[in-house]
Amino acid sequence: MTTVLLKGVRKDYGSFTAISHIDLDIASGELVALLGPSGCGKTTTLRMIAGLEIPTSGQICFDGKDVSEVPVQNRNVGMVFQRYALFPHMSVEKNILFGLKVRGTDRAEAEDRLEQILDVVQLQDFRHRFPAQLSGGQMQRVAIARTLITNPSVLMMDEPLANLDTKLRGEMRRFIRNLQQRLGITTIFVTHDQIEAMELADRVAVIFNGNLAQFDEPDALYKHPKSVEVADFMGATNVFAAQIKDKTATLDFGVLTFDAPSQNGTRSVMLRSEAIDLHLDEPSDAQNVFRGTIATRDFFGANITYGVSCGRETVQVTEQSRRVIDVGQDVWLTIAPERIWVIQETD
Template sequence: MTKVQLKGVRKDFGAFTAISQIDLDINSGELVALLGPSGCGKTTTLRMIAGLEVPTYGHILFDDDDVSEVPVQDRQVGMVFQRYALFPHMTVEKNVMFGLKVRGTPKAEIEERLEEILDVVQLQQFRHRFPAQLSGGQMQRVAIARTLITKPSVLMMDEPLANLDTKLRGEMRRFIRELQQRLGITTIFVTHDQIEAMELADRVAVIFDGKLAQYDAPDALYQRPNSVEIADFMGANNIFAAQISASGLATAAFGTLQLDRDIVTVREGAGRILLRSEAIDLLLEEPDGENVIEGTVEGREFFGATVNYTVTCGGEIITVNEQSRRLVEVGQKVWLRIEPRHIWAIRDDA
């Protein structure tokens, strides 16, 4: 297991700056997702860690050793790409052992490692098949096995699930997470999919325009984004302008809400409040207590297990997501209640 650090890393391609500056600490045995929109620099960051690109400035360290200019073949890293790049004329086992054969690894050691890794990735029964006889998920497991058999100190994956259908992506996410935890290998996973990052990673590094915007645990990133841009990228749809008081009151167009004093970190002044749609109670009778907003249901979308309601409150539209154990009619007068701990405030100058 290897600790990875990026210190003041920058990457220029001529006059274009792909990565302006990134500082990142990845603990030994940790799975970190590099998350961001297309073109933000996440793959460039991965390629620098792998040794496929050399930083223009800054340093990359493996276990405190500077490897910034060490070539890829000397870094003991493994790469899994979006495209499987399997040899179509080779069976599963020959594809998996290929890397060891070109390195001149003794035959007995190749056979031992092959049996071990085929068990790990659950491919024993497919070992004599060719890639054309495999499903997308099975081909991706072959690609992972081909990388893991070389025993890399750091495993890197560049959008490896992008070519799979929705159901198979979910299955492969669980497979990769269980495999990573079983092996305890330091893993860096590039994705533009927020759900994928939150389900897989111990921590998520969000990159915007070549800069590290936030680096946090998935739940903290989702519930406590450090900017409106992060909140919007993570799927928040209830973001409202508000005046924040020193006592932790947030006054918006639809009324005043009490923030959780234990988690409020913003100073008083103009800001935004974030209300998670799944954390709002939609009530048909007015309840007692604080943080209650009156409104009218303007729209309803049924998604099977859940229902999305749009509720007009004081001129603002608030989205509420709840389980489909009932259906509230459009035009119904309702009350929304949200606990202080489910409200997050962000200063406009954050």
């Protein structure tokens, strides 16, 4: 298991700056997701860690040793790409063994490793099949096995599930997470999918425009974003300007009290749609009560999201679809003080 440290890493391509400044400290055995929109620099960051790109400035260290200019073949890293890149004329076991064959690994040792890795990725029954005879998930497991059999110190995955359908992506996320925890290998996973990052990672690094916006555990990232941009990217639908004073937030549609400490002044307040409770009758003993009218209703199977008009604002409220409230119905909304988050950006 290996620690990975990025310190002040920058990458320029001529006059274009792909990465402005990235600091990351990845613990041994940790799975970290690099998350961000297309073109933000997450794949460039991964390629620099792998040794496929050399940083313009800054340091990349494995276990405290600077490897910034060490070529990829000397870093002992494994890479799984979005495209499986399997050899169509080779069986599953020959595809998996390819890396060891190139390295000149002893045949007996290679066969031992093959049996172990086939068990790990659950492909024993498919060892003699060819890629054309496999499903997308099975091909991805072959690609992962081909990487793992070389015993890399760091496993890197560049959007490996992007070509799979929704159901299979969910299954492969669970497979990758269980596999990573079983092996305890330091893993860096690139994705633009927030759900994928939240489900897979121990910590998530959100990257915008070549800069690290936030590096945090999934729960903290979701509930306590450090900026409006991060909140928006993580799916927050209710972010409102408010005047903060002594743990009260004055919004356009009411005054809310909250628990977390905050600086006074103009701030952005986040109210998660699933954190708001919706009532048909006015609550008599709740905190933070405000009135509105159902303006929109969107059905998402297990959940319904209502757009509730409150003054000049529309508040999104998500609840399980055990009831259906008509558009035009007057309602009351409540939110617990501990579920209100004031985003601590400076003026």
